[in-house]
Amino acid sequence: MVATPLLTIGPAALAIEPLVAAIGGNAGADGAVVTFLGLVRNHNLGRAVTYLEYEGYEPMALRAFERIDAEIAARWPGVRLALHHRIGRLEIGEASVAIVTASAHRADAFAACRYAIERVKHIAPIWKREFFEGGDVWIEGATADPDDARARAEAERVACA
Amino acid sequence: MVATPLLTIGPAALAIEPLVAAIGGNAGADGAVVTFLGLVRNHNLGRAVTYLEYEGYEPMALRAFERIDAEIAARWPGVRLALHHRIGRLEIGEASVAIVTASAHRADAFAACRYAIERVKHIAPIWKREFFEGGDVWIEGATADPDDARARAEAERVACA
Amino acid sequence: MRVTVRLFARLRDITGAPELVKEAAPGDTIGSIWRQLVTQYPELAGYERSISSAVNADYARMDQQLRDGDEVAFLPPVSGG
Amino acid sequence: MRVTVRLFARLRDITGAPELVKEAAPGDTIGSIWRQLVTQYPELAGYERSISSAVNADYARMDQQLRDGDEVAFLPPVSGG
Numbered sequence: 001m002v003a004t005p006l007l008t009i010g011p012a013a014l015a016i017e018p019l020v021a022a023i024g025g026n027a028g029a030d031g032a033v034v035t036f037l038g039l040v041r042n043h044n045l046g047r048a049v050t051y052l053e054y055e056g057y058e059p060m061a062l063r064a065f066e067r068i069d070a071e072i073a074a075r076w077p078g079v080r081l082a083l084h085h086r087i088g089r090l091e092i093g094e095a096s097v098a099i100v101t102a103s104a105h106r107a108d109a110f111a112a113c114r115y116a117i118e119r120v121k122h123i124a125p126i127w128k129r130e131f132f133e134g135g136d137v138w139i140e141g142a143t144a145d146p147d148d149a150r151a152r153a154e155a156e157r158v159a160c161a
Numbered sequence: 162m163v164a165t166p167l168l169t170i171g172p173a174a175l176a177i178e179p180l181v182a183a184i185g186g187n188a189g190a191d192g193a194v195v196t197f198l199g200l201v202r203n204h205n206l207g208r209a210v211t212y213l214e215y216e217g218y219e220p221m222a223l224r225a226f227e228r229i230d231a232e233i234a235a236r237w238p239g240v241r242l243a244l245h246h247r248i249g250r251l252e253i254g255e256a257s258v259a260i261v262t263a264s265a266h267r268a269d270a271f272a273a274c275r276y277a278i279e280r281v282k283h284i285a286p287i288w289k290r291e292f293f294e295g296g297d298v299w300i301e302g303a304t305a306d307p308d309d310a311r312a313r314a315e316a317e318r319v320a321c322a
Numbered sequence: 323m324r325v326t327v328r329l330f331a332r333l334r335d336i337t338g339a340p341e342l343v344k345e346a347a348p349g350d351t352i353g354s355i356w357r358q359l360v361t362q363y364p365e366l367a368g369y370e371r372s373i374s375s376a377v378n379a380d381y382a383r384m385d386q387q388l389r390d391g392d393e394v395a396f397l398p399p400v401s402g403g
Numbered sequence: 404m405r406v407t408v409r410l411f412a413r414l415r416d417i418t419g420a421p422e423l424v425k426e427a428a429p430g431d432t433i434g435s436i437w438r439q440l441v442t443q444y445p446e447l448a449g450y451e452r453s454i455s456s457a458v459n460a461d462y463a464r465m466d467q468q469l470r471d472g473d474e475v476a477f478l479p480p481v482s483g484g
Contacts, residue, residue: 015178016177016178016181016196017176017177017178020177020198025200025253025254027203028201028202028203028204028253028254029202029203029204030200030202030254031199031200031201031202032197032198032199032200033196033197033198033200033256034195034196034197034198034274035177035194035195035196036193036194036195036267036270036271037181037193037194037195037196038192038193038267038484039186039191039192039193039194040189040192041189041190041191041192041265042188042189042190043189043190054483055411055412056483057409057411057457057460057476057478059460060457060460060461060476061483063460063461085483085484092186092189093186093189093191095194096483096484097483097484104202106197106199106275106278107319109197110197110271110274110275113195113271114267114271117267117484120483120484121481121482121483121484122481123481124481124483124484125411125455125457125476125478125481125483126481126482126483126484127411127412127479127481127482127483128482128483129412138412138413138416138479138482139482140412140413140453140479140480140481140482141480141481141482142480142481143453143454143455143480144455144462144478144480144481145455145462146462147462158268158321159321160319160320160321199403215402216330216331217402218328218330218376218379218395218397220379221376221379221380221395222402224379224380246402246403257402257403258402258403278403281402281403282400282401282402282403283400284400285400285402285403286330286374286376286395286397286400286402287400287401287402287403288330288331288398288400288401288402289401289402290331299331299332299335299398299401300401301331301332301372301398301399301400301401302399302400302401303399303400304372304373304374304399305374305381305397305399305400306374306381307381308381
């Protein structure tokens with residue numbers, strides 16, 4: 001059986017337990033595991049969403065995930081990260097992203113998990129196209145810039161660091 | 162098949178996926194699911210822990226969980242909570258508590274999940290006995306008082322509300 | 323009248339029993355029961371300021387009066403999670 | 404020399420191609436390639452201030468000079484998560 005990698009992007013459906021298993025318990029040193037699942041919502045900006053399509057620049061997305069991993073290791077030493085992002089067509093209620101953080105103490109695991117999803121939204125080269133009743137639209141969020149110190153500081157702030 | 166209840170205390174091993182399934186996706190309205198697992202650590206206060214025993218006043222613990230659920234519903238309307246606490250003997254690396262929150266938006270799901278674990282530690286009538294090399298000790302944390310406004314405010318503060 | 327007393331964690335270790343049945347008089351409160359217990363098990367006195375109490379599995383203050391058949395519980399500082 | 408240009412999301416819709424091969428001269432930068440594309444597809448001009456760019460799957464500034472065989476990517480504002 002192939003081990004689950006900690007950082008991936010691909011079309012496979014996401015699940016939490018394999019990620020939690022992959023990140024392991026650090027030989028009994030972990031006291032806290034926090035996970036985040038982003039789900040496809042049936043409404044956005046007043047539109048009735050029917051489904052989403054996610055597209056990614058895959059090799060570059062993986063490097064963005066590695067960058068986020070390194071940012072977390074620098075900010076919260078000892079926290080470990082697993083991050084899977086799905087691409088392709090996603091139905092309402094399906095998970096587009098799954099993030100797991102593990103740590104000796106819960107404050108760090110919560111903060112790093114929140115930080116990770118904020119940074120995915122800042123710097124991962126991934127786009128979603130929203131299909132709604134009557135049309136479709138590419139969603140455009142943040143201009144991606146890994147060196148934008150303000151964006152990074154904002155992610156730390158909402159992570160309650 | 163019996164549906165997984167949202168609030169329980171008992172000796173069964175904990176798992177995340179059944180709780181996530183139990184909390185559901187609110188018919189497509191949820192965009193965020195956050196989970197917390199508390200794990201038994203192999204070290205505490207400089208002691209090498211060999212295992213833990215959790216004891217609970219079960220019917221009262223369930224009422225404490227219902228109180229936490231109501232506090233969250235009042236503070237973060239629309240957030241839903243699942244909370245399972247294990248009792249009995251737990252080995253290193255096993256989960257003592259599993260919490261799931263689901264919400265339309267991630268900020269609320271993160272805050273409510275963190276709030277829930279803080280409140281479990283404040284008001285749930287549950288105790289752990291730590292067995293370490295050379296002895297054992299009952300761990301005694303907070304004096305439980307559901308009406309302690311200061312404790313509740315502190316839980317809201319760390320939840321980054 | 324009679325009440326059942328539930329004791330947990332180290333309180334149970336001190337008394338040696340998870341459950342005791344106590345005779346109570348009309349007007350007796352949770353606090354009266356606690357003071358009886360401290361007389362019987364002096365080591366409990368150290369918990370005077372840190373215990374919480376409950377009646378019938380709900381938090382209750384020490385001055386709450388008891389009724390026949392009540393289940394009174396004394397909770398040392400909790401450590402769940 | 405030649406570079407490959409990768410275009411994503413709405414940029415790809417505008418150009419009609421996920422990938423283009425472009426001739427480049429020594430000294431050409433990511434920015435030169437972008438300006439060529441804007442000339443060819445004027446609708447891209449609206450992204451002038453919001454795109455990010457990459458070379459060989461790493462973020463790179465618009466003034467970075469290109470080498471033969473580089474893969475240049477233009478990224479509209481991202482929306483993962």
